[in-house]
Amino acid sequence: MNDVELKFPEWQGPVQELLLEFDPQKWNERAKQIGALILERLKHLDHKSDSRDEKIALQDALTVVRVLKRDKLGAPGWGNEGLLRIQRPSSCKPV
Numbered sequence: 001m002n003d004v005e006l007k008f009p010e011w012q013g014p015v016q017e018l019l020l021e022f023d024p025q026k027w028n029e030r031a032k033q034i035g036a037l038i039l040e041r042l043k044h045l046d047h048k049s050d051s052r053d054e055k056i057a058l059q060d061a062l063t064v065v066r067v068l069k070r071d072k073l074g075a076p077g078w079g080n081e082g083l084l085r086i087q088r089p090s091s092c093k094p095v
Helices: 008-018 024-045 049-073
Strands: none
Touching: 008 024, 008 049, 024 049
16 A cells, blocks of 8 residues: 555554545445454453553544544534543633
């Protein structure tokens, strides 16, 4: 696909291929498969202390897949809830 060496090719390669897929039906099926692949890999790394960089990269890739799914397929987005729910102190008012 390109000359860049991937640090985690077992899942980064499929993510790159997904970015180049333009058929919505194929894209949706691939996105499901890649999402499952990423989640499975995260579970596998859950208790390994030396996998911090890969965990961060996996979480970033999962976010990319979710955002693209929302944008490309009109899938429900996160709206205001986002991936992480951050509690605002009651003394803080929205700007």
